Amino acid sequence: MQHFINVILPIPLEKLFTYSVSKTEFEYLQIGMRVAVPFGKSKIYTALVYEIHSTPPDVYEAKEIHKILDEHPIVNQLQLQHWRWIADYYMCTIGEVFRSALPSAFLLESETLILRNERGEVAEKDLKDDEFLVFEALQHQSMLKVHEVSAIVDRKNVLPILNRLLAKNVILLKDEIYEQYKPKLVRYVKLGVAYKSEEKLEALLESLTRAPKQSQVVLSLFQLQATDKKPIKSTTLESVSGSSKAVIKALIDKGILEEYRIQIDRVNYEGTSENIDLKALNKYQNKALDNIRQNFKNKKVTLLHGVTSSGKTEVYVKLIEECINKGKQALYLLPEIALTTQLISRLQDYFGKKVSVYHSKYSVHERVEVWNNVLTRKPKAQIVIGARSAMFLPYSKLGLIIVDEEHEGSFKQFDPAPRYHARDAAIVLSNLHQSYILLGSATPSIESYHNSKTGKYGYASIERRFGDVLMPEIELVDLKEETRKRRMKGHFSERLLDEITATLENGEQVILFQNRRGFAPIVECTTCGHSPQCPNCDVSLTYHQLKKQLRCHYCGHHIALPESCEACGSQTLDTKGFGTEQVEQELKTLYPEANVGRMDLDTTRGKYGYEKIITAFEQQELDVLVGTQMLTKGLDFRNVNLVGIMNADSLLNFPDYRAHERSFQLLTQVAGRAGRTKKRGKVIIQSYNPYHQILKQVSANDYEGMFKEQLYEREQFLYPPVNRIIKIIFKHKNYNTLNEAADWFAKSLRNVFRNGVLGPEYPPVARIRNQYLKNVIIKIPMGQSLGKTKNSIKRIENSFYAISQFRSVRVIYNVDHI
Ligand code: ADP
Ligand code: ZN
Ligand code: ZN
Numbered sequence: 001m002q003h004f005i006n007v008i009l010p011i012p013l014e015k016l017f018t019y020s021v022s023k024t025e026f027e028y029l030q031i032g033m034r035v036a037v038p039f040g041k042s043k044i045y046t047a048l049v050y051e052i053h054s055t056p057p058d059v060y061e062a063k064e065i066h067k068i069l070d071e072h073p074i075v076n077q078l079q080l081q082h083w084r085w086i087a088d089y090y091m092c093t094i095g096e097v098f099r100s101a102l103p104s105a106f107l108l109e110s111e112t113l114i115l116r117n118e119r120g121e122v123a124e125k126d127l128k129d130d131e132f133l134v135f136e137a138l139q140h141q142s143m144l145k146v147h148e149v150s151a152i153v154d155r156k157n158v159l160p161i162l163n164r165l166l167a168k169n170v171i172l173l174k175d176e177i178y179e180q181y182k183p184k185l186v187r188y189v190k191l192g193v194a195y196k197s198e199e200k201l202e203a204l205l206e207s208l209t210r211a212p213k214q215s216q217v218v219l220s221l222f223q224l225q226a227t228d229k230k231p232i233k234s235t236t237l238e239s240v241s242g243s244s245k246a247v248i249k250a251l252i253d254k255g256i257l258e259e260y261r262i263q264i265d266r267v268n269y270e271g272t273s274e275n276i277d278l279k280a281l282n283k284y285q286n287k288a289l290d291n292i293r294q295n296f297k298n299k300k301v302t303l304l305h306g307v308t309s310s311g312k313t314e315v316y317v318k319l320i321e322e323c324i325n326k327g328k329q330a331l332y333l334l335p336e337i338a339l340t341t342q343l344i345s346r347l348q349d350y351f352g353k354k355v356s357v358y359h360s361k362y363s364v365h366e367r368v369e370v371w372n373n374v375l376t377r378k379p380k381a382q383i384v385i386g387a388r389s390a391m392f393l394p395y396s397k398l399g400l401i402i403v404d405e406e407h408e409g410s411f412k413q414f415d416p417a418p419r420y421h422a423r424d425a426a427i428v429l430s431n432l433h434q435s436y437i438l439l440g441s442a443t444p445s446i447e448s449y450h451n452s453k454t455g456k457y458g459y460a461s462i463e464r465r466f467g468d469v470l471m472p473e474i475e476l477v478d479l480k481e482e483t484r485k486r487r488m489k490g491h492f493s494e495r496l497l498d499e500i501t502a503t504l505e506n507g508e509q510v511i512l513f514q515n516r517r518g519f520a521p522i523v524e525c526t527t528c529g530h531s532p533q534c535p536n537c538d539v540s541l542t543y544h545q546l547k548k549q550l551r552c553h554y555c556g557h558h559i560a561l562p563e564s565c566e567a568c569g570s571q572t573l574d575t576k577g578f579g580t581e582q583v584e585q586e587l588k589t590l591y592p593e594a595n596v597g598r599m600d601l602d603t604t605r606g607k608y609g610y611e612k613i614i615t616a617f618e619q620q621e622l623d624v625l626v627g628t629q630m631l632t633k634g635l636d637f638r639n640v641n642l643v644g645i646m647n648a649d650s651l652l653n654f655p656d657y658r659a660h661e662r663s664f665q666l667l668t669q670v671a672g673r674a675g676r677t678k679k680r681g682k683v684i685i686q687s688y689n690p691y692h693q694i695l696k697q698v699s700a701n702d703y704e705g706m707f708k709e710q711l712y713e714r715e716q717f718l719y720p721p722v723n724r725i726i727k728i729i730f731k732h733k734n735y736n737t738l739n740e741a742a743d744w745f746a747k748s749l750r751n752v753f754r755n756g757v758l759g760p761e762y763p764p765v766a767r768i769r770n771q772y773l774k775n776v777i778i779k780i781p782m783g784q785s786l787g788k789t790k791n792s793i794k795r796i797e798n799s800f801y802a803i804s805q806f807r808s809v810r811v812i813y814n815v816d817h818i
Pocket of ligand 1: 279280281282285306307308309310311312313314466636
């Protein structure tokens, strides 16, 4: 009987691939193990075993696998079901989900490296001609790539040759290819076995009298052992004895010391092992908790709607405790930018070593460790806190998922595929595990709130801030009026300046929000009106004053600030609009005494960039923090009493059906940073349009009013949550090809969906990185089957790609969140 496996390859192929395996392999393999497999002419991929069977494929002959990479499955059945759902729902392939779900260190690179096997005894006469050519090449060169081998032997398929060479011990495949992850090993030392008894030790010290350094090392080791039973690190011994690596090495070589290694995790919680007791909840929190538990009884997704600083985190903590007491795993999902040390240490204070963090800023090694800890259900991975990718970890027994800041747009992954929404995918995950799931926010998304109103989700709320602190007082300032009355200093109104002055005089801190980084978004020549554009994208370049550069925020292209206009040569360059850099600079001129910090993409690069600024602000080393939306999320500053919003208009005018909802959420969240302790905080919102409905709703803290109005608009224009939408993005470097392709596709869609199809239309930035873009939107009424709709779209896509001129056009789907 023949044996086969179907595997998932980490590439965008619709189908699973079948490989043949031997009987032994067949018996050894399990679903969820990785195998290295040849693919195409010379590629080798890491694939995941999805099915094991005995039916040969009928259209091609199954190749043999290369190597089995795991001893145990590293992915479980629940994950595979989850991936399947994501692929189907978000219209991508399961291979794309696989690639995105696993830490990259688990995935073999497609270019295999071939090395000479130094230990192999090669009998040259036994090598066939082609084998000898490769062998010879490796005498001159330490490493070859598959395509180089291919060139040497003048043959496309070189895997048989490589296999033969492997069998004859001529070559090795570079190990890193199979396992990029290297466990971190720490060196430890102990006394050699021959010297365990006291007499032997004495004799040893005697014999070392001529080597005082060595004898000191042995004595130190002896002392260390006496005080602590724990293993002794080489480095500890080195520093305690005041010796060097060379001395220790000499002792090891003599057999007096023995060296051994222990694998340790890179990420360790260094805090005390005694946990702080959970806080007792107040009556509002308790009521919310009761409601949540009630809803959980019916396994309902539940929304916790609690105003900023109402103490939602403490409610989550109670639920997490209950979950792990039942021996189950808990997952705490947050948008990337809200994953702060503040929150992490709060959880570690309560749960100590039971908390693992999974974060995109962690190295591949750290991620593999968390993966393995979850897989083997280590106590330290009972609670995982992380950004959206944390939901792909190999949980076997999830009891609770918290999706904090559930309204956040950054839960949606836009590129690359899978273009999934983490909140929605987490709901599906909770269903697979039959676990509880709680969505939390001070400003719930219209969808989630709608779902709670219709009874699909459960609902709980906390309407008061913890400690009965008042919601901040919000004041709108009319920039038109202020400008007319000449009461502006730079971008600051008199009102805002008065409040900043008073706050600083009180020794309190200020947060200023401007949703643009850089100095000014546009540089313009006042003589001819020309403004420098990015050569790769259809946008103006943003002026960054600090670096005296013009930068593109879409592709990163940058040039030195020109002295004169590129078009007419005159030196009358001026700026339009303003970003965080300019706010920071004006502030420094207005308040030379104050310490001003800035938090945006430009100042938070690097692993700890973000943390450093937050800590400095928390420690009150900074008086004012200027920032973009980065400073809205999950930050709990004790001493901030004033929040200023420099200009609310750019948010409101964004061309997107969610712009108003987003503005409400963003402004409410930023405002929520003010006055979190005793005193009532103050918020000043500057705008040219202070009578805008959304600004009124923000200042009255009127979520309900905002919701009703937005829902009404969505009903009028058939947008979610009353309708479903799919956006199709077309991308191509040739303008005409793109237009023809998008027209063809849209026309075919109209044949099926009639007037449910909008576009094609250019997005606001219609060219990015030299690729032209066009969008088509399909509106799908709630009654219409989503599965059938997607199948129709896929059929159209197949006919589309059958047309040769469209083959190089990229078609990208965004489902729900566009
Ligand atoms: P939210 O997440 O709703 O914005 P937090 O959970 O950050 O609010 O709580 C706001 C502040 O109130 C925090 O500093 C927190 O420590 C404090 N707090 C919340 N609940 C309690 C409680 N039951 N006892 C003591 N302090 C609490
Ligand atoms: Zn000019
Ligand atoms: Zn660009």
